[in-house]
Every structure is written in C-alpha cells, then in structure tokens.
Amino acid sequence: MKEKNILKFMVLFFWTFFWALSVLDKIIPDVNYLWVGKDFFALFVKFFGSLGLKNPIFPTLALAFVSSLEALNFIFYLLALIQFSKRKTELAQKWFFRGILTSVTLFGLFSIADQVFGDRFQLLEHGLFWLILIASWILYKYLSESDLAILSVKNKEVKVAILISIVLTSVASFSIIDFSQNTFSNTDSPVEGVEVVKDVYKFDFPFLADKRVWEKTINQFKIDYPELKINYIYTGPSELNSKKKTHLLLYVFTEKM
Amino acid sequence: MRIPFVDRNTATNQLIQFSILFYWSIFWFFNIVDKVIGGSMFLWVGRDRFAQFQKFFASAGLESPWIANLALIVAAGLEVFAFVFLLGALIYYVKKKTKSARSWFFIGVIFTLITFTIFSIGDHIFGDRFELLEHTLFWFLTLFSWVVFVRLYQKPENENLSLNKKQILLSGLLSIFLIVVTSSSILSYNKNYFYRRTDALDSEKVSENIFKVTFPFLGGSTVFEKTIERFNSAYPDKKINHIYTVPKPLRLKKADALIFYIITEDKR
Numbered sequence: 301m302k303e304k305n306i307l308k309f310m311v312l313f314f315w316t317f318f319w320a321l322s323v324l325d326k327i328i329p330d331v332n333y334l335w336v337g338k339d340f341f342a343l344f345v346k347f348f349g350s351l352g353l354k355n356p357i358f359p360t361l362a363l364a365f366v367s368s369l370e371a372l373n374f375i376f377y378l379l380a381l382i383q384f385s386k387r388k389t390e391l392a393q394k395w396f397f398r399g400i401l402t403s404v405t406l407f408g409l410f411s412i413a414d415q416v417f418g419d420r421f422q423l424l425e426h427g428l429f430w431l432i433l434i435a436s437w438i439l440y441k442y443l444s445e446s447d448l449a450i451l452s453v454k455n456k457e458v459k460v461a462i463l464i465s466i467v468l469t470s471v472a473s474f475s476i477i478d479f480s481q482n483t484f485s486n487t488d489s490p491v492e493g494v495e496v497v498k499d500v501y502k503f504d505f506p507f508l509a510d511k512r513v514w515e516k517t518i519n520q521f522k523i524d525y526p527e528l529k530i531n532y533i534y535t536g537p538s539e540l541n542s543k544k545k546t547h548l549l550l551y552v553f554t555e556k557m
Numbered sequence: 558m559r560i561p562f563v564d565r566n567t568a569t570n571q572l573i574q575f576s577i578l579f580y581w582s583i584f585w586f587f588n589i590v591d592k593v594i595g596g597s598m599f600l601w602v603g604r605d606r607f608a609q610f611q612k613f614f615a616s617a618g619l620e621s622p623w624i625a626n627l628a629l630i631v632a633a634g635l636e637v638f639a640f641v642f643l644l645g646a647l648i649y650y651v652k653k654k655t656k657s658a659r660s661w662f663f664i665g666v667i668f669t670l671i672t673f674t675i676f677s678i679g680d681h682i683f684g685d686r687f688e689l690l691e692h693t694l695f696w697f698l699t700l701f702s703w704v705v706f707v708r709l710y711q712k713p714e715n716e717n718l719s720l721n722k723k724q725i726l727l728s729g730l731l732s733i734f735l736i737v738v739t740s741s742s743i744l745s746y747n748k749n750y751f752y753r754r755t756d757a758l759d760s761e762k763v764s765e766n767i768f769k770v771t772f773p774f775l776g777g778s779t780v781f782e783k784t785i786e787r788f789n790s791a792y793p794d795k796k797i798n799h800i801y802t803v804p805k806p807l808r809l810k811k812a813d814a815l816i817f818y819i820i821t822e823d824k825r
Contacts, residue, residue, distance in 0.1 A: 303663055307703065310670045314696060317674065321681035333618040338684040425690050432697045439704055446707070453660045461645055461661075465638045472592050472633040477626055479595030480607050484622045487611070496782040497789065507608035510615075534800045539815040540778045547608075549778055551785075553797050 303451050304443040308389075311440055312381040312396060315403070315433075319374035326367040340366075347417045369406045373399055393444060400437045404430055483508060490520035491550075499528070499555055505548035514550075521552065528554040570709040577702050578647040578662060581669065585640035592633045606632075613683045628679075632672065639668035655710070662706060669699045750775065757783035760791070760819060768792075772815035788819060795821040 325337040344359035376399030384392035407430035414423035486508040493501035503517055522530070536549030591603040610625040642665035649658035673696035680689035720728075753775040760768035770784055785797070803816040 306663075306667060307670075307700065310667070310674070311700065314670070314674050314677070317678055318681075318693075321678060325681060325684075331616070335682060336613075336616050336684040337682070338686060425686070428690060428694060432693055435697060435701065439700055442704060449659070449707075451660060451663060453657070453664065457645070457657075461641050462638075465634075465641045468589065468637040468641070469630070469634040472589060472637060473630045475593040475595060476607065476629050476633060480611075480622050480626050480629075483596065483605075483607065484611070486608075487615075497786040500782070500785055502778070502782070507605045508611060510612075532797060532799055536778060536781070537802050537815060537817075539772065539776070540781050542777060551781075555796065 303449045304446055306451070308392075308440060308443050309381075309384060311436055312377060312384055312392070315399065315436065316374065316377040316381045319370055319377055319399075319403070322370045323367065323374050326363070326370065347413070347419075350417060366406070366409075369402060369409075373403050373406065376402060389444070393440070396440060397437065400433055403433050407433065486513070488512065488516070490516040493517075493521055493552065496551075499553065501552045501554065503550040503552065505550060507547040509547065517550075518552075525554070527556055529557045530554055574706055574709050575647075575650060577706050578643060578650055578658070581665065581699075581702065582640065582643045582647050585636050585643060585669075588636050589633065589640055592629065592636070613679070613685075616683060632675075635668055635672040635675070639665050639672060642668060659707070659710070663703070666699055666703045670696060673699065753780070755779055755783070757787040760784070760788050763818070766795070766821045766823075768819040768821070770817050770819065771813075772817075774814045776815065792821070794824050796824045798822050 324335075326340060328335050328337055329339060329341050331337070341359065341363055344363050345356060348354075348358045348362070376395050380392045380395035380399060383389075383395055407426045410426040411423055411430065414420070414426060483506070486506040487510065491503045491505055491509065491513060493503050496502045501521070505513065505517075518530075518533075530552055532553040534551040534553065536551060540549055590601075592606060594601055594603055595607060596605050597603065606629055607622075607625060610629050611622060614620070614624045614628065642661050646658045646661035646665055649655075649661055673692045676692040677689055677696065680686070680692060750773075753773040754777065758770050758772065758776070758780060760770050763769045768788065772780065788795075788797075797819055799820040801818040801820060803813075803818070808816060
C-alpha cells in the first residue's frame, strides 16, 4: 500500500470526524448519557449578553448560522472521504479543498468574533485551528505530488515488534488495573484532615475526589471531632498547590464548643 | 569509542531526521512510563490518567472503573505500538539503514495519528475544548514531522558544520561568561530569597478586623499555614471569620502573586 494514500486517508478521516462530532455537539446541546459536549448556546448567550444584546434571538441565530457552516464542512469532508475510498483521488482533493475553504472561513469568522468579544484565549485556539487547516491542505497537496513509496517492512521484524508491544502493553495494563484498584476508593472515601495550625485542619483532596467526597469528609470530620465547631472552610487557591500533585486543598477553621 | 551516527561530515538533514526520531521515541516512552507509574511518586509527578479517564467517563454516565481501565489500556496499547516502531526507526537510522528506518517511522506515525484521532474524538464527546486543541496540534505535528523527515531525504546535503578555531574560542568564552553571570544570579537569588518558600508572612491591618497578606511567588501551602499560625499568635483575641482571596482580575498582571484578606471578629 502506498504510504501517501494511508496518510491522505488519515487526514480526511480526522477532519470528517472533527466536523461530524462538532455538528453532533450542536444537535445534543445538553449533557446526556454517553455525551457531555459543550454548551455552545450558553456560551453564545453570554457573549451576546456582554455586548448588550440580551434577546435570545441573537445567539440563536448566530448558533444556527455556525451550525449550518459546520454541517456544510462535514458534508464536504465526508464526500472527500467517500471519493477517496472509491479511489477517485482528484475528485476527493476537490471536495477536500471545498471543505478546507469553508472551515477556514468559519475559523476566520470565529476569530473576528473573539476579537469583538475580547476572548484572547479562544482567539489563539481558533487561530491555531485555522493554521492547522491550511497546513493540512498544503501537506495533503504535497503528499499528492510526492514520490510513490510503498510501505515495506520485513515480516520477521514486524512480528518481533508486535511481540514486544504486546508484552509492554500487558505490563502497562497490569499496572493500570493495579493502580485503579488501589485508588478507586478515593471516589467514595472521606479525606483525613491534618491539624496544621491549632484548630485549623488541612484536607488534601486526591484528583479522583468529587463533591460526594467533600460531603463525606465534612460529615466524617464532625463525627471524629464532636467537640469542634466549624467556623469557616477555605478552599486553597491554585497558588497554594504544588503543581499538579494535589487536586484541591481545603482548610477547615474550627473552635472548641 | 566510535558511535556509528556521530560523523564529522554529518549533514544538517541527518541531524534533523535523527532529532525527529529521537523526539517521538522519547515522547511515547515517557507517556508509557506515566501510565505504568500511575500516580505521583518521588522524582515523578506525571499525570493521574486513571483519575482523568474515570472523571471523563463518569461525566458521561459510565461510572464503572473498568470502563476507564479499558480505555486507558487501549490508549496505552496504541502508545506502546507507536513507541516500539519509532524506537525501531531510531535504531535503524543510527545503523544507517535508512530505508528500514523510513518504513518503521511510517508505521510509528500511523499509530501516533490513530492515537491522537481517537483522543480528539474523546475530547468532542467529553466537551474538553482545550484538550481538543492540544491533540489536534499533536496530530498535526506528527503529520508535519513525517513530511519533514521524508523531505530531508530528497535533497541530501553534505554541508561542512565545522567552525574555525577563532569562532569556537569566541563563542566558548562568551558562553562561559554568560553561564557564570546567570549561575551567580541564580545562586544569589536562592541564597537571599529561598526563605520565601517557607517563612511566615506578616498580616497588614487595612481596616477594622480586616488584614491583608501579600504572598511572594515562591509561597505555597507551608507559607499559608505558618502565616495563619503567626496571625493567631499576633492577634489571640481575634477569631478568623473568613478569608477572601483576591481574584485574578483584581491583581496587577504578573506583578501580584496571591493576595488574601483575613476577616476577623473579636473573640467573646
């Protein structure tokens, strides 16, 4: 099989799924079973609200327009993928180009909006996607015009590589399962507090902990220290955390009853 | 000892190709190590991928740890396959078997692209737009690396990378001078200011029952705890009611680290 065909297929497959899931995200606006996605309607409402356009018709129309362009993108990439699978490479390239053009237009519009709404991080995000799309097109064209190398590896060597990979994957799998079994209880167990200052207790929440762990921790603390009254709970800001090591630091200020 | 790859007439193209293979081999190697270790330990912080996957799947209604385990094993498997083929490519490249190196690198690239494509699909499903950008960038870097790698085969150059003695001497002296200046500055800062990592801070009274604490950038949880302890000792008749952390938009860009106010009342 030609290397360039495999890579071109990977490029088309990536962007087809990218837009398919973007459209799906607009169709499923809320959190559902097996789908979290992003609430773009809320985001648009807040953006337009910040401009003084509080009427929901504005974000609704804007989102409908964006969704239409995304659907158009998806169709172009899907057609490119279908034509490519049928080995109609020229036609595939034409559809891919149409897809790139509409995608770049969409990210151009997003970037304008980011400037208007003053969201510099999203501007960077959309600018990068815009760049990757253009670069994807250049690479796709380069692959079309490049030499026709055919993938060739010796069977024996590949077998050895697969064997080594299976062994390493097994080692990683055992380690993952072991780690999961050892730490999964963190999703449901109260965290133990340490008195760091007189009547001030620190709770070092693990990454797996959520609101249920918080509730259990406070309840357990009240059981363990019935003589103490909780005055105040301070959530340690990120500056207090050693980078990445802890998910959340909580300080409970108490006094004796 | 003579290392096969290290050649006095090594072309820039070969060095870049070697760097590409080395980078991706190390990239996947450390990703696998991160999966094998799991959590944090001495000399390794890494990322708790199990917790991340567990939270992702739980947010989609799949709370069983086995779902997260399975997803993590699939991800680890793809990463291992990518690593093995990229390492193979690196070994062949060092042995100057360039055709085999190219084929092995190609298979490694395909595994890498598959991995980032699957991750991107996951990011859409779980609504993590930052990770989507991150994985799309890596997906593109992989593709770009392959094209650069192949392109560097096409125009072999045999440039002379050697510098003349005068240039070596001048750049060497300049480098040594800059290293000495930088190191002295770092050591001096460490000697004079490391106490900021551990020492308690004073609280500044800004109004009745409101005290301000301004953190240095080095400060962490130890400084916070010691500061509270010092405050309690300095004001034994005060009871802390609330601690207000100044939000980032109210701080001076970059110049201000953490600032918080201690709000108190008199003890009865």
